[in-house]
Amino acid sequence: MKYRNAVLIVLLVIIADQLLKFYIKTHFANGDDVKIMGNWFRLHFIENEGMAYGMKLSESVVGKLLLSTFRLVAVVFGFYLLHRLVKKNYGKGVIICGALILAGALGNLLDSIFYGLIFTDSPYSCFSGNYESLHSMIQTHNQVAVAHLTSFGHGYGKFLQGKVVDMLYFPIVETKLPGWVPFMGNKNFIFFEPVFNIADAAISVGVLTLVFFQKRLIHKHTEVSAAGHSTVADNTVAENQ
Numbered sequence: 001m002k003y004r005n006a007v008l009i010v011l012l013v014i015i016a017d018q019l020l021k022f023y024i025k026t027h028f029a030n031g032d033d034v035k036i037m038g039n040w041f042r043l044h045f046i047e048n049e050g051m052a053y054g055m056k057l058s059e060s061v062v063g064k065l066l067l068s069t070f071r072l073v074a075v076v077f078g079f080y081l082l083h084r085l086v087k088k089n090y091g092k093g094v095i096i097c098g099a100l101i102l103a104g105a106l107g108n109l110l111d112s113i114f115y116g117l118i119f120t121d122s123p124y125s126c127f128s129g130n131y132e133s134l135h136s137m138i139q140t141h142n143q144v145a146v147a148h149l150t151s152f153g154h155g156y157g158k159f160l161q162g163k164v165v166d167m168l169y170f171p172i173v174e175t176k177l178p179g180w181v182p183f184m185g186n187k188n189f190i191f192f193e194p195v196f197n198i199a200d201a202a203i204s205v206g207v208l209t210l211v212f213f214q215k216r217l218i219h220k221h222t223e224v225s226a227a228g229h230s231t232v233a234d235n236t237v238a239e240n241q
Helices: 003-027 061-087 092-118 134-140 198-212
Strands: 033-037 041-048 164-169 173-176 188-191
Touching (some): 003 061, 003 092, 003 164, 033 134, 061 092, 092 164, 092 198, 164 198
Antiparallel strands (some): 033 041, 173 188
């Protein structure tokens, strides 16, 4: 697989991720919940200052800066590592997974770098609500309550302090657990509860695919010369080590 094809995958994920985030940020009030496919697939706009699926490193500004800086370093190293995987002739599967992970990290990094500089804030307010469809939200929504683009540097935050936009919500199962369940008896249970974005999904798909199919994916292609001899051994990473 060529390096430019891997970079193309990164760009396609980034474009899809940022287009959806831009639309949600400029059309939804923070906290809006819109049904797309019944109750189990909804667009639910929230923002977080932390990691994937709303997890946080710290509540402080220092924690946010450390996380954003780590993302920046990880993305730079990620492009270098992706180029090395292609150069060393690793299989298409592992390169695609690497591209997805890199795209996800870069997608959330862009939020952290730029969103605080170019958008007005989206605070939780009484304007947010629950809607049966996207059409009904558009027809009744108060556009004054949503964020807007502003001149660069005059947004709600500073460099590396932007909030990550999340919106994908899949509460597939919502039920009350029976009393005999340890620690959770008689409590409401939702699966799947985290709200995430396309970048988070790309990271999860890339990581989980590598974890569950690593023996099949992590190998180098065998190239055969004109004399019929292998020039690159088809060994797994574990065997190379």
